[in-house]
Amino acid sequence: MTELVRLFGSLGINFSAIGPEVALLGAAxxxxxxxxxxxxxxxxxxxxxxxxxxxxAAWLALRVDPNLxxxxxxxxxxxxxxxxxxxxxxxxxxxxxxLMTAGYALRREVESAEYYALMLLATLGMMLMxxxxxxxxxxxxxxxxSISQYILAGFRHESPRSTEASLKYFILGAFATGFLLYGxxxxxxxxxxxxxxxxxxxxANVEKAPLLLxxxxxxxxxxxxxxxxxxxFHMWTPDVYDGAPTPVTAFMAAASKVAGFAxxxxxxxxxxxxxxxxWGQILWVIAALTMTLGNIAALVQTRVKRMLAYSAxxxxxxxxxxxxxxxxxxxxxxxxxxxxxALTNLGAFAIVSLLRNEDDEGLKLSNFAGLGFRRPWLGxxxxxxxxxLAGIPPTAGFLGKxxxxxxxxxxxxxxxxxxxxxxxxxxVYYYLRVVVWLYMSPNIAGEDPxxxxxxxxxxxxxxxxxxxxxxxxxxxxxxxxxxxxxLPLLS
Amino acid sequence: MGTVxxxxxxxxxxxxxxxxxILLAVVPGGARxxxxxxxxxxxxTFLLSLRLWFDFxxxxxxxxxxxxFDWIQSLGIRYAIGVDGLSLMLILLTTxxxxxxxxxxFQSITERTRSYFACLLALETGMLGVxxxxxxxFFYVFWEVMLIPMALLIGIWGGxxxxxxxxxxxxxxxxxxxxxxxAIIAVVLIxxxxxxxxxFDLFQLYGTPISRTAQMWLFAAFxxxxxxxxxxFPFHTWLPDAHVEAPTAGSVILAGVLLKMxxxxxxxxxxxxxxxxxxxxxxxxxxLAVIGIIYGALVAMVQPDLKKxxxxxxxxxxxxxxxxxFSLNFQGLQGGMIQMINHGLSTGALFLLVxxxxxxxxxxxxxxFGGLTRVMPVFSIFxxxxxxSSIGLPGLNGFVGEFLVILGxxxxxxxxxxxxxxxxxxxAVYMLWMFQRVMFGxxxxxxxxxxIDLSPRxxxxxxxxxxxxxxxxxxxxxxxxxxxxxVGDILKKYxxxxxxxxxx
Numbered sequence: 001m002t003e004l005v006r007l008f009g010s011l012g013i014n015f016s017a018i019g020p021e022v023a024l025l026g027a028a029x030x031x032x033x034x035x036x037x038x039x040x041x042x043x044x045x046x047x048x049x050x051x052x053x054x055x056x057a058a059w060l061a062l063r064v065d066p067n068l069x070x071x072x073x074x075x076x077x078x079x080x081x082x083x084x085x086x087x088x089x090x091x092x093x094x095x096x097x098x099l100m101t102a103g104y105a106l107r108r109e110v111e112s113a114e115y116y117a118l119m120l121l122a123t124l125g126m127m128l129m130x131x132x133x134x135x136x137x138x139x140x141x142x143x144x145x146s147i148s149q150y151i152l153a154g155f156r157h158e159s160p161r162s163t164e165a166s167l168k169y170f171i172l173g174a175f176a177t178g179f180l181l182y183g184x185x186x187x188x189x190x191x192x193x194x195x196x197x198x199x200x201x202x203x204a205n206v207e208k209a210p211l212l213l214x215x216x217x218x219x220x221x222x223x224x225x226x227x228x229x230x231x232x233f234h235m236w237t238p239d240v241y242d243g244a245p246t247p248v249t250a251f252m253a254a255a256s257k258v259a260g261f262a263x264x265x266x267x268x269x270x271x272x273x274x275x276x277x278x279w280g281q282i283l284w285v286i287a288a289l290t291m292t293l294g295n296i297a298a299l300v301q302t303r304v305k306r307m308l309a310y311s312a313x314x315x316x317x318x319x320x321x322x323x324x325x326x327x328x329x330x331x332x333x334x335x336x337x338x339x340x341x342a343l344t345n346l347g348a349f350a351i352v353s354l355l356r357n358e359d360d361e362g363l364k365l366s367n368f369a370g371l372g373f374r375r376p377w378l379g380x381x382x383x384x385x386x387x388x389l390a391g392i393p394p395t396a397g398f399l400g401k402x403x404x405x406x407x408x409x410x411x412x413x414x415x416x417x418x419x420x421x422x423x424x425x426x427x428v429y430y431y432l433r434v435v436v437w438l439y440m441s442p443n444i445a446g447e448d449p450x451x452x453x454x455x456x457x458x459x460x461x462x463x464x465x466x467x468x469x470x471x472x473x474x475x476x477x478x479x480x481x482x483x484x485x486x487l488p489l490l491s
Numbered sequence: 492m493g494t495v496x497x498x499x500x501x502x503x504x505x506x507x508x509x510x511x512x513i514l515l516a517v518v519p520g521g522a523r524x525x526x527x528x529x530x531x532x533x534x535x536t537f538l539l540s541l542r543l544w545f546d547f548x549x550x551x552x553x554x555x556x557x558x559x560f561d562w563i564q565s566l567g568i569r570y571a572i573g574v575d576g577l578s579l580m581l582i583l584l585t586t587x588x589x590x591x592x593x594x595x596x597f598q599s600i601t602e603r604t605r606s607y608f609a610c611l612l613a614l615e616t617g618m619l620g621v622x623x624x625x626x627x628x629f630f631y632v633f634w635e636v637m638l639i640p641m642a643l644l645i646g647i648w649g650g651x652x653x654x655x656x657x658x659x660x661x662x663x664x665x666x667x668x669x670x671x672x673x674a675i676i677a678v679v680l681i682x683x684x685x686x687x688x689x690x691f692d693l694f695q696l697y698g699t700p701i702s703r704t705a706q707m708w709l710f711a712a713f714x715x716x717x718x719x720x721x722x723x724f725p726f727h728t729w730l731p732d733a734h735v736e737a738p739t740a741g742s743v744i745l746a747g748v749l750l751k752m753x754x755x756x757x758x759x760x761x762x763x764x765x766x767x768x769x770x771x772x773x774x775x776x777x778x779l780a781v782i783g784i785i786y787g788a789l790v791a792m793v794q795p796d797l798k799k800x801x802x803x804x805x806x807x808x809x810x811x812x813x814x815x816x817f818s819l820n821f822q823g824l825q826g827g828m829i830q831m832i833n834h835g836l837s838t839g840a841l842f843l844l845v846x847x848x849x850x851x852x853x854x855x856x857x858x859x860f861g862g863l864t865r866v867m868p869v870f871s872i873f874x875x876x877x878x879x880s881s882i883g884l885p886g887l888n889g890f891v892g893e894f895l896v897i898l899g900x901x902x903x904x905x906x907x908x909x910x911x912x913x914x915x916x917x918x919a920v921y922m923l924w925m926f927q928r929v930m931f932g933x934x935x936x937x938x939x940x941x942x943i944d945l946s947p948r949x950x951x952x953x954x955x956x957x958x959x960x961x962x963x964x965x966x967x968x969x970x971x972x973x974x975x976x977x978v979g980d981i982l983k984k985y986x987x988x989x990x991x992x993x994x995x
Contacts, residue, residue, distance in 0.1 A: 373603065387639065393632040402628075402672070406566075409676045417676075421669035428665050432642070432658055440646045440654050475563055483565065 014072035017079040017131070019060035020087050021124050027053020028120040035113030043102075043111040050098050050116045054091045054123075061087035066484060075195055076134035083131035085485040086262040089339060090130070090255055094123045096346050096460055097251045103457025104353045105450075110155045110245050119251065122148035126259030135184045135194040135220075135271075138263050142180070142227065145259060146173050149252060153244040161359055165243025172226065172236045180223025186216030196271035203274025214278050220267065221282060228260045230320060231289040234313045238297075241309035246358065249305060250349030253312050254342035261319055265334055268323060269489045276326060283324045284416060291317030291423040298430045303363045304352055307430060308345070311389060314427060315341050321413070321420050322404040330407025331486035332479055337400030339478060340388065340471060344397055347464030348385040350457055351378060354450040362449070365434065370443030371450070372435075378453065379438045381461050386431040388468050391424050396471035403479075501556045501572050504543070504582075505619050507536045508589070512612035515605055522604040529593050529608035533615060537586040547579055549972050552980060553694070554625060562629070567679075567690035571626035576977030577758055577828070578622040580970060581751055584835045585622065587955070588747040589615040592740035595843050595952045599739055599850050600648060607648055610640040611740060618748050622755065625693040627675045631668070634716075634752070638664055641741070641749065649736040656729075656736035663729040667719035674712035678764065681705060697763050710768035713761050714776070720753030723776070723813060724783035727806045734802035739846025742798065746805050747839035751831045754812045758824070758981065762816070766984045773817045777900075777907045780817065783810035784914035792921040797848075797855040800925055801841045804881065807914060808834045814904075814911050815896035819985050823899025824978045825971055830892030832970065833880070833963065837889060840877040840956045844870070847949055851942050857925060862934035867944045871930050873953050878926050880960045882919045888963035891971075 008014065015022060030053075031046050038045075064070065066081030097119065101107065121144060128141025150173060154166025188194050190212035191202045203209065225233035241249045272279055294314030301307035319337055322330040355362055372379030388395035401424060408417040453461070471478055511532030518528055547555060554573030562570045574582060593611055600607050617637030624630040638661055646657030675691075682699040683689045690696070701709065719726045734742050762769055787807030794800040812834065815827030847870065848863075849855050864871040876887070883889035893915055900908035934940055945953070963970055 392639065393635050398632075398635070402676075405673060406676045406680075409673060410680055414673065414677070417673050418670065421673055422666075425662060425666045425669055428662060429658065432661055435643075436646065436654050436658070439643065440657070476565070479563065479565055 012072055012074040014070060016064065017070045017072035017077050018128075019063070020057035020091070021127050023057040023060055024053055024120045024124040024127070027056075028117040028124070031113050031117045031120070043113075043116065046111075046113055046116045047098050047102055050120060051095055053120060054095045054098075057123075057127075058088050058091035061091070069488070071133060073137075075197065076137040077128070077131050078133040079131060080488060082262070082266065082485040082489055083127075085335065085481055086130035086258060087127050089258055089342065090123055090126050093251070093255045093258065093342050093346065094119060096463060097247050097255070099456040099460045099463075100250060100346070100350045100353055101247045103350070103454040103460065104245070104247050105356050106156065106245065106358060109158065110247070115152070115155060118148040118152050121145075122152065122251070123255065126255055129259045130262040130266075132263065133196050133266070133270075135187065135196070135267070138267065139180060139184060141259075142263070143177065145256070146177070146227070149248070149256065152248045152251070153240055155248060156245050156358070159243070159359055161243035162245065163243075165240045168236055169240045169244075176223050176226030176233070179219050179226070183216045183219030183221075183223055186212055186219060188216075190216060196267065199271035200273055203272055206274065209275045209278060214275065217272055217275065217279055218282060221279060221286070224260060224264050225286065228257065228264070228316045228319075229313050230286050230316050231293045231313065234290070234294070237313055238301075238306045238309040241312065242303060242305045242363070246305070246349055246353035246355075249308075250346050250353070253308070253345045253349065257312070257316065257319075258338045258342055261323075261334060261338055265323065265331070265486075266489060269326065269331070280324055280326070283320055284413070287317050287320035287324055287416065288419055289317075290314070290320060291420060295423050295426040295430075298427065301430070302365055304355075304365050304368070304434075305363055307365065307434075308348060308352070311427065311430070312345070314423065315389075317423070318401065318404055318420060321416050322407050324416060325404075325407035325411040325413055326490075327407050327411045328483070328487065328490060329403060329410050331490060332482045333400065333403030333407045335482035335485060336396075336403050336471075336475070336478060340396035340400040340468070343464045343467040343471070344385050344388040344395075347381065347461060347468065348389070350460045350464065351382050351385070351450075354378075354453060354457070356449055356451055365437055366441075367444070367449040368434065368437040369441040370438075372438035374443055374448065375450070378450070378461075381465050383435050383438055384465055384468065386434045388472070390428045390431040392428075394469070394472045396468045396475075399472055399475050499558050500539075500542070501558055501574065501623060504536060504539050504586070505572060505623055506616060507539065508532060508612040508619070509616035512609040512616070515609040515612065518605075522601060525604040525608050526593070526597050529612055530590070532612060533586070533590040533593050536615065537590045540583055540586040543574055543579060544583055547574065547973065549576070550976060552976055559626075562626075566628075567688065567692070568628045569626045569690075569692060571629060571692060572620075572623040573625055574623065576974040577755065579973050580828070580832050581622045581748070581755055582619060584751070584832055585615065585618045585748050587959075588743060588835060588839055589618075591839070591843070591952055591956060592743045592747075594948065595743065595846060596738065596740040597948060599846065603647065607644070610644050611744070614640040614644070614744060618744075618752070621752050626691045627679065627693060627696065627760075628691040630693075631672055631675060634668055634671075635665075637749075641745070644741040645733055645737045648738040649741070651736070652732070653736045656732040659729045660733040663719055663726070667716035667726075670712040671716035674709045677705070678709060693760075699764070701765065703767050706765040706768035707771065710761055710765040710772060713756070713765075714772070717753040717756035717761070718779075720756070721750055721809045721813065722753070722806065723779050724786055724806065724810070725779075727783065727787075730806060731799055731802045734805070734842075735796065735798050739842060739849070742802075742842040742846070743839045746801075746842055747835040750805065750809055751835060754809065754816060754827065754831055757813070757816055758827070762819075762981050763984055769817075769819070770985075773819065773904075776813060776817045777904050780810045780813035781907050781910045781914070783807065784814070784911050785917065788914050788917035788921060792917070792924070795857055797845045797857055797925070797929070798842070799855075800857070800921065801838060801845060804841075804918065804921070805834070805838055807918060808838065808881070810914065811893060811896050811911065814900050814907060815892075818896070818899035818903050818908075819982070820899050820903055821978060821982060822895050823903070824981065825974060826892050826895025826897075826899050828974045828978065829888075829963070829967060829970060830896055833888040833892045833960075836956055836960055836963075837877055837880040840873075840953065840960070841881060843952055843956070844874050844877060847945070852938060857928050859936060860929040860939060861936065862930070862932050863939065863942070864930045865934055866939060866942045869945050869950075873945070873957060874930065875926065876957055876960065878922050880964070882922050883915055886961075886964050888960050888967070891963060891967045
């Protein structure tokens with residue numbers, strides 16, 4: 001046994017660094033195999049296995065001592081406080097998405113072993129993105145998660161919209177991958193390494209960053225710009241969000257963003273910290289454009305998922321503000337905002353997932369008319385989610401924004417902070433419009449466009465709503481966690 | 492820890508309405524139960540808040556009934572509430588008017604009573620929080636939170652263009668306040684740079700040395716938020732819409748309390764924190780204030796709709812409050828202070844009366860009325876007292892405030908005082924003209940002949956307000972006394988420390 005450990009050690013293999021990933025892989029394999037030998041109506045048993053896998057993964061992630069970070073596989077994977085927190089968040093998001101799927105109105109169309117397995121694999125990829133300490137490893141994680149999501153987006157085979165979403169996502173995503181890989185190649189060409197720690201040392205000691213490095217960095221930002229749907233690389237977002245099955249959209253909106261920002265945060269704060277002045281300016285512009293364009297485009301949307309898609313673009317813009325700031329407060333802001341944003345979007349999409357029809361008329365905002373009085377709890381929760389997205393206290397969304405803008409002011413980017421808050425006023429208009437539909441419009445005659453909420457969906461809503469209120473009123477614990485996760489990256 | 496007795500008394504006053512609002516969601520029964528429950532909660536809050544009045548030490552500096560504990564420790568954000576001379580009367584005004592507003596909605600709101608009264612109660616906590624908080628973050632939270640129930644009140648139970656008015660109200664206020672959020676963060680970070688400690692505690696931030704340039708920007712951000720709320724000309728355009736569309740209780744709260752948050756904000760935050768910027772911007776603000784006084788009065792004069800007339804008169808009257816505050820002397824500030832209360836009472840009463848006549852006739856057009864003294868004598872008398880109080884007739888509350896304001900303004904801003912005084916005359920013109928058209932003459936419309944005079948419930952709504960109107964008019968001393976020390980503290984920053992005897 002000890003022999004084996006020593007052998008693994010000499011090969012750089014250390015399972016405790018990738019325990020959660022292994023657990024998810026195991027769960028995905030079990031689900032796929034079980035489906036071959038044991039057919040049953042409904043996917044309840046598959047869902048349970050998935051949840052157990054996620055639970056084990058979260059538990060394994062938590063076992064890592066944040067004070068004793070591990071690096072393994074020749075310094076390509078790091079299990080530290082940051083990846084630990086992100087992994088737990090990702091497990092939570094995927095678990096909530098599973099619950100949402102169980103209460104999804106079009107559950108029959110998506111539920112299968114492949115669906116759950118792909119979602120677990122996507123989560124696996126995202127975990128690698130969060131813990132990768134080498135550009136190549138981050139790239140691999142990104143690809144694992146992206147390819148799973150391309151398939152997931154097209155999971156409603158009968159629907160042209162869903163198929164279109166999948167194809168569009170795939171083509172544009174593949175294109176973005178090219179940029180990313182080219183960027184990594186240029187960085188390697190300039191510095192001779194793809195390891196973030198080595199890059200950190202390189203950029204810290206270099207007098208003037210070589211053009212090649214900055215070009216590589218710019219291409220990396222383009223690649224991530226696609227994944228994070230930041231302007232001008234956001235075109236795919238509304239179509240894909242609109243066409244993908246709602247739980248998948250929720251998963252993309254929440255988990256994909258968490259993983260993408262986690263990876264980008266690590267790359268920029270660790271690898272490229274020495275050339276902050278270079279990427280800072282680019283990101284400043286991208287952040288400003290992303291916030292503004294996302295919000296303005298969202299104003300005119302009539303379909304709820306498109307509206308949420310543009311709102312997701314805008315939120316990516318706020319998160320980029322925190323990246324630009326690069327201070328401790330900004331770093332806490334990134335994590336806090338990601339949690340708040342993920343919770344809120346999961347909640348909002350959970351309500352959207354109750355809509356009977358997802359094509360054409362089915363996703364119009366007008367389907368929510370009078371919901372606040374027809375289904376008081378559902379209406380109240382939807383209003384809560386909208387207010388949280390708008391960043392109005394006492395919700396988690398407000399505190400997230402508060403941290404981000406504090407970070408920007410702290411770093412001296414007052415212009416960006418002012419632009420951000422003005423944007424959040426613009427956003428209030430379209431979030432408030434949903435509230436207008438809920439409470440200030442005549443009730444719909446005839447059949448309710450939303451199905452009844454089954455218990456897993458109620459659980460989803462309860463978890464997200466409680467989270468939003470709790471993190472909005474009692475932020476202390478999460479802030480401490482976020483601080484401890486982000487500080488090692490900044491030092 | 493200055494708590495009264497064993498319980499956290501101030502927190503009790505602050506959160507009782509919110510608890511009531513939450514309980515209202517589960518209280519069984521129909522409209523009757525809901526409104527009685529809401530009345531009970533707000534009445535209890537009012538009675539509890541009365542103790543603040545009796546136990547308040549008018550000679551003490553700083554906050555009383557203080558409660559504070561860490562909320563977000565890493566940022567130095569605390570749950571910090573207290574009462575001082577600036578906020579005491581406003582807190583009482585809030586609890587008082589909320590109770591009155593709930594009582595006034597008994598008959599006019601019959602649908603969705605559960606949510607309606609829950610909104611009113613939640614709003615009450617929001618407003619109380621704004622006046623009690625002395626941690627900037629905590630203050631901002633309440634400042635924003637309060638928008639939601641108010642927008643819902645307008646948007647759900649309002650008139651025809653209610654959705655437009657609700658969104659406009661929300662966006663205007665939000666637009667002002669987000670910049671204030673950036674300014675709050677900036678003040679705190681400047682304080683950290685100067686002292687090394689991160690805190691949102693207002694009284695620690697008072698002492699922050701801020702450079703002149705920074706003061707200008709920060710003042711501008713705070714001032715914009717407050718100016719929209721007051722509303723100061725030219726930021727007033729949301730007000731007539733919101734007032735006209737809001738249900739009666741919404742208008743009462745809006746005019747009575749919400750607008751005061753703006754003027755209170757100037758006294759609590761702008762004046763002590765940014766003295767240099769205040770001196771620099773004072774002429775501008777005074778100019779806008781008197782423009783508002785005259786403009787509001789002129790526009791009010793030509794309104795065919797009673798509620799709109801009262802709404803514009805609000806713009807005019809709030810101009811007086813600003814004129815007083817930016818006179819930056821003892822009489823001016825005291826006058827502004829008491830004028831806030833006066834405006835809350837008399838404009839609140841006017842909206843109540845307009846609501847009562849609207850409930851009967853379902854119109855607010857002045858031309859639809861005439862000769863109401865003959866059919867509704869009690870209503871007419873109440874309306875007359877309120878009108879006269881709004882004009883500023885000596886012996887009623889309005890006079891005390893306007894007199895002090897103009898007295899103060901005369902010492903430091905004479906041209907503005909002169910123009911402002913013209914506004915007093917104009918207000919007499921439009922109010923009396925309106926009163927004449929509605930009340931005097933022959934009954935011209937058939938529908939008006941059968942109008943019923945005030946019911947016992949409506950008596951109960953109006954009489955407490957009228958008592959206060961007359962009380963402040965005859966014996967304003969106890970009211971003025973409460974804010975003397977706090978106003979003196981503000982003025983220390985401006986070198987005018989002498990506590991000039993207040994003329995009565």
